[in-house]
Amino acid sequence: MKEIAPDMKQKIKSIAIQLFYQKGYHACSISNIAERAGIQKSSIYYHYLNKEELLYGILKDTMDDLNQSLDESLVNVKGTEARLIAMIRTHLNFHMDRQKEVIISDSELRGLTSDNLRSVLRMRDDYDRKMRDIIREGIAEGLFINRDPRVVANAIITMCTQSSLWYNPRGNLSKEEIIDIYTKIIFEGIRDRK
Amino acid sequence: MKEIAPDMKQKIKSIAIQLFYQKGYHACSISNIAERAGIQKSSIYYHYLNKEELLYGILKDTMDDLNQSLDESLVNVKGTEARLIAMIRTHLNFHMDRQKEVIISDSELRGLTSDNLRSVLRMRDDYDRKMRDIIREGIAEGLFINRDPRVVANAIITMCTQSSLWYNPRGNLSKEEIIDIYTKIIFEGIRDRK
DNA sequence: GTCTATATGTGGATAGAC
DNA sequence: GTCTATCCACATATAGAC
Numbered sequence: 001m002k003e004i005a006p007d008m009k010q011k012i013k014s015i016a017i018q019l020f021y022q023k024g025y026h027a028c029s030i031s032n033i034a035e036r037a038g039i040q041k042s043s044i045y046y047h048y049l050n051k052e053e054l055l056y057g058i059l060k061d062t063m064d065d066l067n068q069s070l071d072e073s074l075v076n077v078k079g080t081e082a083r084l085i086a087m088i089r090t091h092l093n094f095h096m097d098r099q100k101e102v103i104i105s106d107s108e109l110r111g112l113t114s115d116n117l118r119s120v121l122r123m124r125d126d127y128d129r130k131m132r133d134i135i136r137e138g139i140a141e142g143l144f145i146n147r148d149p150r151v152v153a154n155a156i157i158t159m160c161t162q163s164s165l166w167y168n169p170r171g172n173l174s175k176e177e178i179i180d181i182y183t184k185i186i187f188e189g190i191r192d193r194k
Numbered sequence: 195m196k197e198i199a200p201d202m203k204q205k206i207k208s209i210a211i212q213l214f215y216q217k218g219y220h221a222c223s224i225s226n227i228a229e230r231a232g233i234q235k236s237s238i239y240y241h242y243l244n245k246e247e248l249l250y251g252i253l254k255d256t257m258d259d260l261n262q263s264l265d266e267s268l269v270n271v272k273g274t275e276a277r278l279i280a281m282i283r284t285h286l287n288f289h290m291d292r293q294k295e296v297i298i299s300d301s302e303l304r305g306l307t308s309d310n311l312r313s314v315l316r317m318r319d320d321y322d323r324k325m326r327d328i329i330r331e332g333i334a335e336g337l338f339i340n341r342d343p344r345v346v347a348n349a350i351i352t353m354c355t356q357s358s359l360w361y362n363p364r365g366n367l368s369k370e371e372i373i374d375i376y377t378k379i380i381f382e383g384i385r386d387r388k
Numbered sequence: 389g390t391c392t393a394t395a396t397g398t399g400g401a402t403a404g405a406c
Numbered sequence: 407g408t409c410t411a412t413c414c415a416c417a418t419a420t421a422g423a424c
Contacts, residue, residue: 023304024218024220026218026220027220027304027305029398029399029400030399030401031398031399039407039408040408040409040410041400042401042402042403042408042409042410042411043407043408043409045400045401046407046408051399051400051401107301110217110218110221138384142386142388144384144386145378145379145382145384145386146386147378148367148375151367152375152384154360155353155375155376158352158356158359159352159353159356162349162352162353165352166348173342173345177342178345181341181342181345181346181349182349184339185339185346185349185380185383186379186383186384187383187384188339188383188385189380189381189382189383190329190332190338190346190350190380190381191338191381191382192336192338194336202390223417223418224417224418224419225417225418233389233391234392236390236391236392236393236420236421237389237390237391239419239420240389240390241389244419245417245419
């Protein structure tokens, strides 16, 4: 079980994440990936059926992990507000931890064809629905403002999602500080109440 | 001055907006555009120097219009809070009115090279700075919560920006209703205070 | 201002040797 | 599992006729 260097299949995937993120899926060629991996482009096809399978693998795994993170973070958490807080925390942490993959997930869906696209969209919808359901419950319980749950959920999710675009692990704000700011804004707004 | 049909240069641009939005810049070829315009691909080059110039024209004009809309909406508006409310309204209206163009602007920056890229980034920075400055003022005046202005401004802008991704002009929510929800969330948060 | 024809490069992908 | 060699389609872009 000596696993010093990651095997080539994983190495190719890592490089693809880096390059799809940097240049975009369509602007990044199989040659580009092969070059970085130190192999010939034809060798890529030993590990992956085609370019789309490479993209699909990235998106699928990312969505799987995201959904799993969410589920785990909600185990034994009771109460609508506490659950929403946990969701926000998890969503932000995930998007700051896996910036490149979530950026690819959010921008390269168009690179997938029929079945693969459907599969990833279903995963994304599952995730979004969990968020909407919490908002809906909160509204029903009179905890949250009574506005269209879809719009409210969307506003919250997308606001947090964008952290992937600017968060800098070497910046002067910790993830905890950022989570604090977002949670505060989401629940209380930006108006200072002293 | 008979301008019944838009001239071909404008027609090409409109088609490019539609296709860059649908398929992405790199996945959309000059042939695709020419086909829709009912001309040969070589004819595109009579109107535009190259493909990048076409993209640049879209991004530049969009950013120009966005900046201009913002400036106009702030004329004679006094007070930090009123100015921020006006900015939010303008940003949302613009992103719901010009969905395709702003989506392209947010996703295809990588298609630009050096000078064009710098130029568009400068416009975007100008815009972002205006938002940050308002937040900064509000914090200084004790109106807004005292958190990192960059993060707060970013959270607000990006939340509103995403409206371009889901807003449906034929949906059951008017732009005014959406503006109301967002403004409410930004200032008061989602917690219901009865 | 649009056409036909073409140059030139590069893309994704496959065949078959080692 | 990686290589060399190659196929074929399509990309951007140009030249020059009408």
